[in-house]
Amino acid sequence: MPFIAEKDRQTLKDRFRRDLKKEVKLRLFTQRTLGLTIPGRECATCEDTQKLMGELAELSPKLKLEVVDYYSQAQAVKEAGVERIPALVLTAGDATNVKFYGIPLGLEFAALLESIVTLSRGVSPLSMETRKKLKQVKEPVHIQVFVTPT
Numbered sequence: 001m002p003f004i005a006e007k008d009r010q011t012l013k014d015r016f017r018r019d020l021k022k023e024v025k026l027r028l029f030t031q032r033t034l035g036l037t038i039p040g041r042e043c044a045t046c047e048d049t050q051k052l053m054g055e056l057a058e059l060s061p062k063l064k065l066e067v068v069d070y071y072s073q074a075q076a077v078k079e080a081g082v083e084r085i086p087a088l089v090l091t092a093g094d095a096t097n098v099k100f101y102g103i104p105l106g107l108e109f110a111a112l113l114e115s116i117v118t119l120s121r122g123v124s125p126l127s128m129e130t131r132k133k134l135k136q137v138k139e140p141v142h143i144q145v146f147v148t149p150t
Helices: 006-019 046-057 074-080 107-121 128-135
Strands: 024-030 063-069 087-092 095-101
Touching: 006 107, 024 046, 024 074, 024 107, 046 063, 063 074, 087 107, 095 107
Parallel strands: 024 063
Antiparallel strands: 024 087, 087 095
16 A cells, blocks of 8 residues: 555646756665564664655656665765664755654654755745744754654
């Protein structure tokens, strides 16, 4: 059973056709399984996350999915700053470091879609006043946003 319903697929295709300007790379950090799970390396949502990201990437030629094995591609994991799986790192041109941990369903899916569109457009949806204030920040800042239904 697909994660994205047929009626929603068409809506997303239309939105991506209209709103995506640049290509967005979806780098999914997960684990490859061959029917075996090593104790301590269980990932309850990795398989479903990969299926969901595959369905999403099929909706636009501007979405490119790359699957990275967390345990065998240590250099890629380190470079991306990924700390756990499943993790999704979004990149468009030079813009990167937008990360989602866990399976992006429900409210997280909406946040993922908005992030993809924003990266693809290359223009911040923030007000000009907010952008001016952010330009005054001179030190690196680590921002985390948590999305929950509560």
